[in-house]
Amino acid sequence: MSYSARVSVMLKQGIADPQGQTIERALPALGYRGVKNVRVGKVIELELQAESPQEAQGLVSEMCERLLANPVIESFEVTIEGEQE
Amino acid sequence: MSAHVAIVVFPGSNCEQDCERALRDLGCTTERVWHAESSLPDSDIVVLPGGFAHGDYLRTGAIARFSPVMEAVTTHATSGGLVIGICNGFQILCEAGLLPGALRKNSGLKFICRWVDLRVENNSTAFTSRAEIGQVLRIPINHFEGNWYCNDTVLAEMKEKGQIALRYVDSPNGALDATAGIVNSAGNVFGLMPHPERATEELLGSEDGRVILGSMIDHVSRVPHAQVS
Numbered sequence: 188m189s190y191s192a193r194v195s196v197m198l199k200q201g202i203a204d205p206q207g208q209t210i211e212r213a214l215p216a217l218g219y220r221g222v223k224n225v226r227v228g229k230v231i232e233l234e235l236q237a238e239s240p241q242e243a244q245g246l247v248s249e250m251c252e253r254l255l256a257n258p259v260i261e262s263f264e265v266t267i268e269g270e271q272e
Numbered sequence: 273m274s275a276h277v278a279i280v281v282f283p284g285s286n287c288e289q290d291c292e293r294a295l296r297d298l299g300c301t302t303e304r305v306w307h308a309e310s311s312l313p314d315s316d317i318v319v320l321p322g323g324f325a326h327g328d329y330l331r332t333g334a335i336a337r338f339s340p341v342m343e344a345v346t347t348h349a350t351s352g353g354l355v356i357g358i359c360n361g362f363q364i365l366c367e368a369g370l371l372p373g374a375l376r377k378n379s380g381l382k383f384i385c386r387w388v389d390l391r392v393e394n395n396s397t398a399f400t401s402r403a404e405i406g407q408v409l410r411i412p413i414n415h416f417e418g419n420w421y422c423n424d425t426v427l428a429e430m431k432e433k434g435q436i437a438l439r440y441v442d443s444p445n446g447a448l449d450a451t452a453g454i455v456n457s458a459g460n461v462f463g464l465m466p467h468p469e470r471a472t473e474e475l476l477g478s479e480d481g482r483v484i485l486g487s488m489i490d491h492v493s494r495v496p497h498a499q500v501s
């Protein structure tokens with residue numbers, strides 16, 4: 188089966204995110220009040236072959252640990268989005 | 273005895289020629305090694321030079337650490353050979369797990385290219401022995417991701433072992449504890465964001481880089497690693 192996966196990689200909580208802070212300072216200038224905790228990360232989409240959604244989830248998590256994220260500074264979340272024949 | 277140095281070249285490296293010139297000027301013989309090689313020539317020192325290996329895609333050093341040559345670099349390091357990673361090379365060593373921590377984007381979100389002052393915090397490493405403790409070295413930086421970070425536990429251990437060898441006098445990039453250069457716990461792998469190879473003659477503005485490069489040459493003249501030199 189072919190699955191689509193969506194990986195979001197974020198800086199770990201507690202690690203300063205200067206991009207998020209800059210955006211947070213810019214939003215009030217557009218009239219948005221009360222915005223806080225802006226964090227910037229990245230999204231990686233991929234398709235892969237696996238026997239089940241669980242296996243797909245496991246494989247993508249492994250990819251994250253080995254390459255897609257750096258565990259020293261980043262956390263990740265994997266969503267398996269669909270399956271195609 | 274002159275030290276033999278292997279300079280690893282990744283697609284996107286751009287400081288290999290500067291390293292070569294600086295090291296030859298200090299009496300070394302050098303050899304470039306393409307990243308796709310699975311072995312290294314018999315060498316005393318391995319240099320991972322600066323640049324943008326593999327375009328710095330995903331994260332700096334993230335792809336480069338899986339280049340075939342990195343296995344040989346790891347073997348060289350685990351057998352006690354000296355490895356120095358400069359700028360992008362430092363980032364690669366962190367990604368490869370040969371040095372602790374990671375390099376984040378500069379806190380000011382700007383690429384910084386300028387001279388900085390560095391304080392030598394530990395002169396008992398193979399890379400700083402020519403310096404006095406507290407000596408200030410003037411060496412340029414040229415990076416976007418030089419904001420070194422590690423967790424509190426790792427930092428405490430590193431401080432205790434004197435692994436933070438170089439600190440910025442005035443931190444330009446937000447690096448934790450103003451860290452500019454670190455050594456691994458075994459003392460044979462060194463990574464630094466500043467470029468010592470660009471500060472090797474007065475004509476360039478400073479020759480303080482010779483302190484770093486010369487220290488490692490002194491070390492291998494006492495403890496050679498290469499079987500044949």
